[in-house]
Amino acid sequence: MLSRCVRGTEELDVGMIEDLYGGDYNWYQVLAEPEDVGHAGVARKRTYLIGAHSGRTEILHDPFELWHAVSSDLREMVRTRPRDYFVAPRHEVEREAARLAARRGKAYRPRRQDLSYLLTDRELDTMRALSKNYQDCYGRKASEDDDLVAFLGDSYSYTKTWSAVSNKIPTFRTSVRSGIMWSFKHRRFMTSKEKLVCMGWPVVQPVWEGMEVPPIPAQVTHLKQFLCKAEPDQCPATHEVEATVNGSDPDP
Known part of the structure; x- marks a missing residue:
């Protein structure tokens, strides 16, 4: 060699x-x-x-x-900002919300923009504490910062793992049970595909065109049964998952 x-x-x-x-x-x-x-x-x-x-x-x-x-x-x-990585269309966000709801035994709420209902009590406490701390430090609401992203897997009493100071999305970790990377602006967590984009993977069109490389397929093709209060034929995520499994992707 x-x-x-x-x-x-x-x-x-x-x-x-x-x-x-x-x-x-x-x-x-x-x-x-x-x-x-x-x-x-x-x-x-x-x-x-x-x-x-x-x-x-x-x-x-x-x-x-x-x-x-x-x-x-x-x-x-080129200089990206945290906001640049939230590129998932709504149907992908719905799909991952449904999967997280199933994993955590919560009722999935279709078309809900605010996904904080899927957080655990400890994650909610961390998110609220960080939001209050941000307003105390910067004099405005956390939801007004397009680039504010926080890792909710750490306890607020121990450390603040967020982008408020560095203006960078925190490093992903696998050593904790919760891998939620929360956007205060979008009121949702970062999707799996968005995490791949953070690591430079060409999984969305603007990235693979900018890199001038072929796209790498990254599509959810299997989901466990998830909970939904609505009837199955009224739950948009159901149709989206079925369309993906059948080899086609739903319209954004």
């Missing part, structure tokens, strides 16, 4: 990588974040280890200088 590229978080054990590959590679560690490639509205720091085989490769350009040159240009060309 002439070269290697290892991706991980900032806590990546570089010494372990060097021990694993021995002395055959020269390693260059690049610290990166989404802002380096235009995604300024997302917090997700990463590190890349570039390994060049000492006997079979030749460094033509310093990796650090090259990364700095490319990322500097991209930072000037």
Whole structure:
């Protein structure tokens, strides 16, 4: 193998990588974040280890200088904000609301704009506490900030994980039971596809056209039975799920 590229978080054990590959590679560690490639509205720091085989490769350009040159240009060309990632059409929001309602044993309410009824008591407490804290600090309602997004998986008494200070959507985590990323402006959580957009996946047309790459299919094709107070033939999410399973996508 002439070269290697290892991706991980900032806590990546570089010494372990060097021990694993021995002395055959020269390693260059690049610290990166989404802002380096235009995604300024997302917090997700990463590190890349570039390994060049000492006997079979030749460094033509310093990796650090090259990364700095490319990322500097991209930072000037594109700078997203948290609001830019809420791109899901209404039928996708309805679909995920129905799925969350089923998982949490709550009655699904079709066409409800405010999805706070799907939150747990602890998530509601966190959301309300953050909303009050935002108004106390900034002198306006949290719902008036298009870029205010908060992670509701943390207890407010422990920490505030939100975009109020950094203007970045907090880093996604899998170490907690609740992965709700809440938009105070839209009064709903971020959908699965929107989370993929945050990570640069070309799953919506503006992204894949801007990247000039083929789209990556990302469609919900299976849902457990969900609760709905309305009759099945009156519940729009039911038709949308069936249409998707049958291979067609409902109109937005």
